[in-house]
Amino acid sequence: GQNIDQPTEMTATEGAIVQINCTYQTSGFNGLFWYQQHAGEAPTFLSYNVLDGLEEKGRFSSFLSRSKGYSYLLLKELQMKDSASYLCAVMDSNYQLIWGAGTKLIIKP
Amino acid sequence: DVKVTQSSRYLVKRTGEKVFLECVQDMDHENMFWYRQDPGLGLRLIYFSYDVKMKEKGDIPEGYSVSREKKERFSLILESASTNQTSMYLCASRSPRGEVQPQHFGDGTRLSIL
Numbered sequence: 001g002q003n004i005d006q007p008t009e010m011t012a013t014e015g016a017i018v019q020i021n022c023t024y025q026t027s028g029f030n031g032l033f034w035y036q037q038h039a040g041e042a043p044t045f046l047s048y049n050v051l052d053g054l055e056e057k058g059r060f061s062s063f064l065s066r067s068k069g070y071s072y073l074l075l076k077e078l079q080m081k082d083s084a085s086y087l088c089a090v091m092d093s094n095y096q097l098i099w100g101a102g103t104k105l106i107i108k109p
Numbered sequence: 110d111v112k113v114t115q116s117s118r119y120l121v122k123r124t125g126e127k128v129f130l131e132c133v134q135d136m137d138h139e140n141m142f143w144y145r146q147d148p149g150l151g152l153r154l155i156y157f158s159y160d161v162k163m164k165e166k167g168d169i170p171e172g173y174s175v176s177r178e179k180k181e182r183f184s185l186i187l188e189s190a191s192t193n194q195t196s197m198y199l200c201a202s203r204s205p206r207g208e209v210q211p212q213h214f215g216d217g218t219r220l221s222i223l
Contacts, residue, residue: 004151031209042199042214043152050209087151091209101151 002026004100006088011106012078020073020086020103028093034062034073035087037102043087046073075105083107112136115200115215123223128187130218132200140203141183142212143167143175145196152199158183159205190222 003025012018024032031050035043047057049064049071061074073086085102092098116131134141142157144167154167156175164175172194176184183202187194197219201212 008149033211040219042217045211045213048209048211089152095208096154096157097152097212099152101149 002098004088004098006100006103009104014078014107014109016078017076022071022088024069024090026090026092026098030091030095032064032071033089037085078107080107113200113202113213113215115218117218119219121221122190126190128190130185130198132183132215133181134202138202139205142201143185144199146199147196192222195222
């Protein structure tokens with residue numbers, strides 16, 4: 001079967017760095033996506049990885065290892081507004097997104 | 110920027126009613142999707158469409174149908190609403206299948222069935 005695993009909840013301190021992990025087992029792989037979702041709102045696209053390595057976008061970076069079925073989202077210089085759920089999704093061989101359940105990130109002052 | 114608009118943010122209906130959720134996108138995207146999102150379960154795909162008049166079942170199509178008469182509009186229909194269909198419904202669109210592009214979401218409709 002297809003499976004995406006990510007931690008249910010994480011807590012971090014304002015100004016610090018946090019890494020949210022995602023492991024996956026899917027039917028084929030065409031890319032891995034990260035979305036941010038604030039409570040009661042729709043997911044918004046953050047980044048995606050197709051090839052192994054690190055993609056950096058300002059305070060956010062995403063890493064992919066296809067051989068290990070593993071990705072992480074790294075958030076630096078955390079701000080209170082970063083409190084949200086972070087969704088990992090893998091695009092399978094049919095170009096459909098398989099979604100993880102999301103990681104709720106709580107930022108404390 | 111891609112704009113995906115869902116007709117209602119909040120909706121309250123009664124058991125047995127026929128419910129229509131509308132979604133419109135302005136980017137000429139071929140692909141459109143309907144998901145529901147429940148706590149702890151993540152996004153689950155109900156139906157999707159690759160083009161006008163085309164539809165494909167997702168993972169949980171039972172109790173739902175869809176309509177895609179125009180490229181920009183994708184409607185989700187609850188044929189006879191039941192309380193277990195109370196959920197957040199999210200519409201998304203994306204450029205063609207075969208391209209690695211992100212899906213863009215509407216604001217969501219929080220539907221309550223009483």
